[in-house]
Amino acid sequence: MDAIWMEPSCGRAAELRRGPWTVEEDALLAGYVAAHGEGRWNELALAAGLRRTGKSCRLRWLNYLRPDVRRGDFTPREQLLILELHFRWGNRWSKIAQELPGRTDNEIKNYWRTRVQKHAKQLNCDVNSDQFRDVMRHVWMPRLLERIQATSMAPSVEHAESSPAVYLMKKSAAPNSPLAGRSGMCHSSSSRACSSVSLEVQFPSNQLVMNDAGGAADWPGSERRGNGSAQSDDMFDGSWSELLARACEDGADSVLFPDFELGQDTADTTSGVWSTSGYNSGTDLQVLSASSSYYY
DNA sequence: AAGCAGAGCAACCGCGGGTGG
DNA sequence: GCCACCCGCGGTTGCTCTGCT
Numbered sequence: 231m232d233a234i235w236m237e238p239s240c241g242r243a244a245e246l247r248r249g250p251w252t253v254e255e256d257a258l259l260a261g262y263v264a265a266h267g268e269g270r271w272n273e274l275a276l277a278a279g280l281r282r283t284g285k286s287c288r289l290r291w292l293n294y295l296r297p298d299v300r301r302g303d304f305t306p307r308e309q310l311l312i313l314e315l316h317f318r319w320g321n322r323w324s325k326i327a328q329e330l331p332g333r334t335d336n337e338i339k340n341y342w343r344t345r346v347q348k349h350a351k352q353l354n355c356d357v358n359s360d361q362f363r364d365v366m367r368h369v370w371m372p373r374l375l376e377r378i379q380a381t382s383m384a385p386s387v388e389h390a391e392s393s394p395a396v397y398l399m400k401k402s403a404a405p406n407s408p409l410a411g412r413s414g415m416c417h418s419s420s421s422r423a424c425s426s427v428s429l430e431v432q433f434p435s436n437q438l439v440m441n442d443a444g445g446a447a448d449w450p451g452s453e454r455r456g457n458g459s460a461q462s463d464d465m466f467d468g469s470w471s472e473l474l475a476r477a478c479e480d481g482a483d484s485v486l487f488p489d490f491e492l493g494q495d496t497a498d499t500t501s502g503v504w505s506t507s508g509y510n511s512g513t514d515l516q517v518l519s520a521s522s523s524y525y526y
Numbered sequence: 527a528a529g530c531a532g533a534g535c536a537a538c539c540g541c542g543g544g545t546g547g
Numbered sequence: 548g549c550c551a552c553c554c555g556c557g558g559t560t561g562c563t564c565t566g567c568t
Contacts, residue, residue: 250536250562272553288554289537324556336536339557344534 247281251290255280259287260295293334300332304341306381310374312338313346313366 247255262278268291271284280287293299304312308330315326323335323342330338346366347357355362 248538270553283538284553285539285555286537292555293536321557335556340535343558348533 246283248286251294255282256290256295259291263291263295289336293336298332299334304333306374306377308333309341310371310378312341313371313374316342317363317367 251259258278258280262274266274266277268288271288273284274280275282275284275287278287282290311330312326315329319325321339321342323339327333327335327338350357350359350362353362353365355365
């Protein structure tokens with residue numbers, strides 16, 4: 231890189247290194263943190279003999295070296311949670327990351343920017359527009375729920391028992407709901423599109439720690455990138471993007487979204503009623519979980 | 527095979543909040 | 548109350564890899 235590496239024994243103030251971390255630097259940092267713990271990053275950088283800023287050390291540790299950091303594609307559950315929490319908190323990446331064990335704010339932020347914003351751009355929608363939010367609420371999120379449910383129902387899938395307890399029921403919007411109160415939400419001039427979706431997904435405590443990307447292999451338009459070892463679970467890929475493009479171009483009223491009616495009583499033992507038919511029938515949706523309630 | 531463009535991700539930067547002197 | 552320092556967060560940049568032509 232452009233910076234100069236100097237031996238730690240050199241007494242002079244050395245050039246600070248920038249750019250990608252080397253294996254040696256990683257080992258130094260990880261070893262020092264293991265021995266002395268996190269925090270006081272500037273002091274740590276000096277004591278460990280790293281020619282890095284404290285900020286850089288902290289970032290490297292949190293985003294890469296931390297033992298519990300989890301890598302790989304986001305599962306449908308994680309995608310749904312990201313969408314859900316972004317509705318609630320906006321670009322509060324670190325806050326969102328707290329709800330996804332093993333995932334970093336940087337990773338989530340990158341996901342949002344590379345996947346979600348990319349597709350918003352493809353649809354000629356602003357990612358923060360009500361139009362795009364409606365598409366996410368009424369198309370993407372139900373589809374994710376469907377996939378989560380489908381995965382949990384597959385008897386041969388190893389993680390079937392870890393499916394989230396997802397309930398969905400029709401519910402009127404909470405009066406104090408920020409989303410319900412947002413002006414311009416009814417872009418399609420349809421009152422049914424004004425439904426304020428309260429989504430809520432409960433994950434078993436161990437759920438997000440495991441790599442449960444199974445079941446995504448045959449999703450149409452799934453793309454491979456990077457080392458090619460992972461297959462995307464991106465719900466916006468391929469034909470789905472085309473559908474959404476039509477939705478944005480024509481307006482929700484003129485597009486028949488798939489009816490993600492899933493059979494009742496067909497899921498795991500925790501399954502209740504879940505259907506997006508509320509969208510078509512003019513009622514609001516709510517996903518309930520056994521743990522807490524999210525109201526918009 | 528080479529060049530190009532786009533996607534994804536790691537890392538950096540600037541700012542604001544918190545804390546201690 | 549003020550200042551300096553540290554930490555954490557969100558936004559941005561730039562490098563690397565892949566696929567396409």
